[in-house]
Amino acid sequence: MRFPFTARNLLIAAVIALLVLLPVYTALSGNAFFLTLFTRILILALAATSLNLIMGYGGMVSFGHAVYLGIGGYGIGILAFEGISSGFLQWPLAILVSALFALVIGALSLRTRGVYFIMITLALAQMVYYAGVSLSRYGADDGLTINRRSQFSGLIDLSNRTVFYYLCLALLLGTVYLVWRLINSRFGLVIRGAKSNERRMRSIGFPTYRYRLVCFVVAGAICGLAGALLANFTNFISPAMMHWTRSGDLIVMVVLGGMGSVFGPTVGAVALLVLEETLPFLIGKLGFPLFGESAARAAEYWQIVLGPMLLAIALFARGGIVGLLTRTGRD
């Protein structure tokens, strides 16, 4: 495969290299904080990648995508609570149930367009959220602690941090590859065609509704897998996993990284979560020589910097970070 040295490809290569080599660094430095942070980033990047499939390529802006994170998570949590901890049973079930929910939600929502689609996916996700709140057997509002991570009869040990990290990385890279293959297949061309002109696709004989629905279900299933990972990672599930603000976070990751680019959501997830972790530190450090002690207090209010940064990206960087680099790479 040709590898042109554009800024965009260099950034993606750098991000992959960083992700692959990170456990080496944490093992050498003995600082496990970054490993935990980046495991979370990988899981959310997986969820954002699945959202990008429908949003970036299919034009289906789902404002309720975090619901599948919750359903996948609850699939693991409920089975673990009921005494079934075999991952070979838990994971396929979690993915299957997520896909089923996506089928129902998609079948209803895909009848609408545009803003109405955004809002109906939000409404359906809110319903599932409140259903989660009412599950009193499984902790209702407070959530449920998972005492035992999924067991893969000794093949994969999820309680080992490094193994867990590489599992997430492998699943993320595998999914990115899958999405890349999918959008370049005949199926993907139909989906992308339906995004740019649905009437035309229908009139040349494609049942776009069914194609879109299949795409929606695939994305839901992938996000369900991310939910299964997240539940195992935090050892905890709660309705908060599927709150609408989490769906908003996923949209922000995709748009920030670059919609309609297979690696964009990963870049966006890394950028957003690393910024969240480092901004307080940076503000404190950079401001200290200028403002002294007050800089340390200002660091608590780091979102006051993050907010305008997101706004600036929305205003000036069409196509997110990856889009920005694509343009400079061509110049």
Place this chain on the structure above:
Amino acid sequence: MGLLFIEQCLNGLQFGLLLFLLAAGLTLVFGIMDLVNLAHGSLYMLGAYFAATFAALTDSFLLGVVLGLAATLVVGMAVEVVAMRRLYGRDHLDHVLGTFGLILFFNELVRLVWGPAGMSLIPPAWLNRSIEILPGVPYSAYRLSIIVVSLAVALLLYLLVMRTRIGMLIRAGASNREMVGALGVNINLLYTLVFGIGATLAGLAGIMQAQIQTAYVGMGENVLIVALVVIIIGGIGSIRGALVASIFVGLIDTVGRAFLPDMLKLVLSPAAASTAGPALSSMLIYILMVAVLVLRPGGLFPAAGR
């Protein structure tokens, strides 16, 4: 039971009219500028904080409210000029990202300026009592004042939109903005004005809510989602739709929360009903919205030209 029902219906009406104040601005901005403004809830929050601060400074409730509204208007117009203006005509996702950033900014700003603790706006004595609306039915004068003020604002808004020159331009802008611009109307100024009106209405809603509960950081986010539900049910861009839908939503939500758990006890075991009840009553408005969208994909009152 009967008394309680009347009281809950009034509460529902009051909540619905409060929602209308938020939804009216949202639906105007959405309908005319085609802008998804998630930060509308931030203006709601700012209105409450401004009014509480000014009321404490001036020692006068009414002066506090008026100054609070003026300050919200200024902030709203500033936000439009600095940020929103550049977002018109862009993809809805850029709106989501940009206004999400604004939410973070305003929440943190409020925490920085006013501190993490909430702030309360205490209604004056002439509002902070209950009056008998029917013989033997006392009702909070304060909540009654919300109903009266909101209805007056709805009427004013109706007159503004349907009976004045500005309103004519607003309606024209909603159906075809390029044409209005081409006819020589200063469309930038019109947009700033519309955004300012929406911001002030949101601020007013926040001020009134701040006296039922305290003002707190993030108070706008939850109510924003309900306001979005309202404008979708009503039909984007339609003020009449927003009014009907907000009263519907307010009544269903409030009355559902009050009576659904008891009604469920008739068919379910008490334990099951006590957990399913609140969840189901929270779901009611979303069920309503999905039903409306499946039956009428453009909302109840689809605005012309969309």
